[in-house]
Amino acid sequence: MNEVIQHVSDTSFWVAYYRSLETERQDALFKDPYARILVGPKAAQFEKMKSPTMKWTQWTVVMRTYIIDRMILDLIDQGVTTFVNLGAGLDTRPYRMGLEKNIKWIEVDFQHVIEHKAKHLISAVPTCDLERISLDLSDRKQRQNLFLDLANRNVKMAVLTEGVLPYLTGEQVSELSEDLMKHKNFKYWICEYISPKAYPHLRSPQRMKALKNAPFQFFPEDWFGFFTQRGWKLVQDRYYHEISEKFKRSTPLPKIFKFIGLFMGQKRMLPFKRMSGYLMWEQKN
Secondary structure (H helix, E strand, O other): OOOOOOOHHHHHHHHHHHHHHHHOOOOOOOOOOOHHHHHOOHHHHHHOOOOHHHHHHHHHHHHHHHHHHHHHHHHHHOOOOEEEEEOOOOOOHHHHOOOOOOOEEEEEEOHHHHHHHHHHOOOOOOOOEEEEEEOOOOOHHHHHHHHHHHHHHOOOEEEEEOOOHHHOOHHHHHHHHHHHHOOOOEEEEEEEEEOHHHHHHHOOHHHHHHOOOOOOOOOOOOHHHHHHOOOEEEEEEEEHHHHHHHOOOOOOOOHHHHHHHHHHHHHHHHHHHOOEEEEEEEEOO
């Protein structure tokens, strides 16, 4: 895998690949007919690579895609019409979700990612108002200028950072939060949740070696506290295991874990079933 991932942006091809596999299922939780197009010839390379880590990652990609889709629809029902997808990767929601024309969708990512999408989706037509912006989000000055421009142009926005925060340091996530909080127009923020119970797995030598060019770095002691202390209020939380159970999808856990779960009971198992998911935050003021 480390031969495939030379840069953090390369992980977007894996995400698109997993979405293409889900699309091919008869009981698919979503359909993304553009994912296979965006992955292109890399798909053949991915198909030759099998590992427990890949199986787990595929499951999380499917669950998080379903959860975020529902959060977006919930926000639209609440009157939000502008979405800013930071580190958009190969996401195709402006095409596949059937969003109305009054919805404005703004994608921000590295120039080569933006160019790849524009080239391969040239014949596809988004159902909403789509804007793409090439920007290295790690450049804080450019990011601040972008946020100011977006705030001047849009009244109420929801920000999405799908699969972005784990690759940032705690300081970088804090700075991102600070930059968003400068503008009340960034009303909502959708981002992942990872329980500290999962940190040992994410920090395992095997995983760190496989992802040495794009390692996870964000490991706050209190994930919820990190955001509430910075002025965000939790308005929705959804967890992978709960969605997986709802649709009777098998969870890629070791058999011993499932066996132990039979004796722990629902209450004691709850923290383990809520080890990862997605959260929707709202600015407190």
